[in-house]
Amino acid sequence: MRDKLALSSKAYLFIIFFILYAPIFYLVYYSFNSGGTMSNFEGFTLDWYKELFGDTRLLIIVLNTIVIALLSALVSTIIGVFGALWIHSVKQRQTQNALLSLNNVLIVSPDVIIGASFLILLTLAGIKLGFYSVLLSHIAFSIPIVVLMVLPKLKEMSPSLIDAAKDLGANQWQVLTKVIVPYITPGIFAGFFMALTYSFDDFAVTFFVTGNGFSTLSVEIYSLARRGISLNINALSTLLFIFTMLLVSGYYFISQRNSTRGLGVRK
Amino acid sequence: MENKLTRNLYVIPYALWILLFVIAPITLILYYSFFDIEGNLSLVNYKTFFTPIYLKMTLSSFWYAFLITAVTLLVAYPTAYLITRTKHKHFWLLLIIAPSWMNLLLKAYAFIGIFGAHGTANALLEVFGIGSKQLLFTDFSFVFVSVYIFIPFMILPIFNSLNELNPSLLDAARDLGASKWTTFRRVVFPLTIQGVKSGCQIVFIPALSLFMLTRLIAGNKVITLGTAIEQQFLVTQDWGMGSTIAVFLTIFMVLIMIFTGNRKKRGAKNER
Numbered sequence: 001m002r003d004k005l006a007l008s009s010k011a012y013l014f015i016i017f018f019i020l021y022a023p024i025f026y027l028v029y030y031s032f033n034s035g036g037t038m039s040n041f042e043g044f045t046l047d048w049y050k051e052l053f054g055d056t057r058l059l060i061i062v063l064n065t066i067v068i069a070l071l072s073a074l075v076s077t078i079i080g081v082f083g084a085l086w087i088h089s090v091k092q093r094q095t096q097n098a099l100l101s102l103n104n105v106l107i108v109s110p111d112v113i114i115g116a117s118f119l120i121l122l123t124l125a126g127i128k129l130g131f132y133s134v135l136l137s138h139i140a141f142s143i144p145i146v147v148l149m150v151l152p153k154l155k156e157m158s159p160s161l162i163d164a165a166k167d168l169g170a171n172q173w174q175v176l177t178k179v180i181v182p183y184i185t186p187g188i189f190a191g192f193f194m195a196l197t198y199s200f201d202d203f204a205v206t207f208f209v210t211g212n213g214f215s216t217l218s219v220e221i222y223s224l225a226r227r228g229i230s231l232n233i234n235a236l237s238t239l240l241f242i243f244t245m246l247l248v249s250g251y252y253f254i255s256q257r258n259s260t261r262g263l264g265v266r267k
Numbered sequence: 268m269e270n271k272l273t274r275n276l277y278v279i280p281y282a283l284w285i286l287l288f289v290i291a292p293i294t295l296i297l298y299y300s301f302f303d304i305e306g307n308l309s310l311v312n313y314k315t316f317f318t319p320i321y322l323k324m325t326l327s328s329f330w331y332a333f334l335i336t337a338v339t340l341l342v343a344y345p346t347a348y349l350i351t352r353t354k355h356k357h358f359w360l361l362l363i364i365a366p367s368w369m370n371l372l373l374k375a376y377a378f379i380g381i382f383g384a385h386g387t388a389n390a391l392l393e394v395f396g397i398g399s400k401q402l403l404f405t406d407f408s409f410v411f412v413s414v415y416i417f418i419p420f421m422i423l424p425i426f427n428s429l430n431e432l433n434p435s436l437l438d439a440a441r442d443l444g445a446s447k448w449t450t451f452r453r454v455v456f457p458l459t460i461q462g463v464k465s466g467c468q469i470v471f472i473p474a475l476s477l478f479m480l481t482r483l484i485a486g487n488k489v490i491t492l493g494t495a496i497e498q499q500f501l502v503t504q505d506w507g508m509g510s511t512i513a514v515f516l517t518i519f520m521v522l523i524m525i526f527t528g529n530r531k532k533r534g535a536k537n538e539r
Contacts, residue, residue: 009349013359016346019415020366023377026387030380038380039387083281105289110476110520112493113513116500117292120299120510140288143281203372203479208500218372225376225483229383237373248365 024241031234038229048235065200065217072138073195080146080191087147088154103144114141115208122209129211137209138199145198146191153187193251299510312511328491332474335413339470340463342414343421351429360426367419375483378412379403404486412484413474421466428462464527472520492516
């Protein structure tokens with residue numbers, strides 16, 4: 001900012017950006033290859049996309065993934081908001097910290113351990129591995145992130161708002177729905193969104209708790225990739241890349257709006 | 268009265284979650300680690316863990332995680348530093364983070380193509396006259412791909428702490444006659460050490476435990492603690508041994524977190 005970047009610095013940044021994006025564009029590029037390999041480009045074709053959209057099994061898997069993501073994000077957001085309200089309402093510092101540490105256990109634990117322990121848990125509980133086991137696990141590992149997104153908003157809210165509402169005769173329910181929830185809505189949305197992306201991206205936990213009959217996109221990509229190269233995956237990744245970029249820009253705009261609102265003088 | 272009742276009601280789902288999905292899983296892992304494959308109570312798993320095979324595996328897993336963290340740090344620190352110097356720094360940061368939102372397996376899959384026998388990497392080696400080499404299924408490709416995947420996670424916390432750095436401190440150091448290197452060593456780095464620590468923590472723990480990368484990229488050349496756990500649970504079906512390795516992985520994780528100070532870990536993962 002103060003001094004312009006030297007040429008070497010620019011070159012360094014350029015190389016980093018190149019390395020970060022090259023593999024992704026590599027995938028996209030070869031998804032149009034009629035040759036069928038990821039090494040020499042023979043000619044342009046859209047066959048892989050056609051094949052992708054003709055593959056009902058894969059489309060069902062995509063649908064499963066979306067359903068799991070939406071459902072788990074919804075449920076975990078509801079539970080997470082209640083959890084954040086609880087943690088916030090606890091008056092003793094120590095209890096609050098203990099709850100927060102318990103909340104964060106699943107965030108810091110390696111995925112393998114979460115997956116393995118959930119596998120034991122669900123098997124003992126007698127839940128058949130499949131849709132419900134995956135859904136439950138996704139809800140479980142998304143809850144803490146929702147709590148972490150909502151808590152700062154609760155902390156930021158002035159307690160006098162609640163006192164004012166109570167003085168004006170609002171009951172507990174009205175205080176919650178008319179004062180607290182509108183105030184923390186940006187946090188709730190951010191939490192929902194993070195839960196959605198956690199669920200979409202998760203491979204390790206799902207891999208442990210999914211049975212034979214049920215699969216999500218990540219697990220399917222893994223088993224396809226273990227068998228070697230097939231340009232279907234390339235076509236799929238092009239679509240996912242576009243989708244991801246849309247999500248990123250959506251998130252960017254939401255966070256931009258939040259920050260301007262946080263600074264705003266709307267009070 | 269009503270107040271108390273509603274409070275109790277809304278607490279239930281979250282409290283149940285803590286009980287069922289936080290406390291119960293940890294307890295179960297610990298509990299299972301004391302059972303051998305036939306289901307008898309014993310310490311045989313712990314004995315097995317202290318045999319040379321497992322100790323060597325643990326050591327090599329740590330070595331790879333250390334290597335990956337070190338290389339990632341070396342690449343990420345200058346990048347984070349340079350980004351704080353650019354004009355639209357938050358935009359550039361977002362561009363750095365964006366690839367990390369792409370499904371990890373697809374990125375690994377891309378490298379199967381790039382490092383493959385007839386892939387681009389080998390074509391480049393041919394051009395430089397080195398000749399093609401076996402790249403895929405080596406420990407080099409494992410470290411490379413891991414570093415590739417972890418770079419954004421390392422940049423984020425370092426960027427945050429560099430961004431909080433008061434620029435007048437740099438001016439002060441320069442006014443007092445410090446060279447650029449001295450300023451970096453005595454002012455910038457010590458003040459951003461917390462970001463470096465949380466970055467290392469975010470990279471090191473997954474580097475110990477990611478099993479899909481070792482399977483896809485390293486063939487079976489590299490076995491990390493994560494790979495071993497997956498192997499025990501899903502292939503050998505020896506939950507006891509798998510749990511024992513998981514217990515040790517958890518202990519290592521807690522030690523690493525104490526060592527790197529977990530004061531700031533939240534900010535970093537939040538923004539993934």
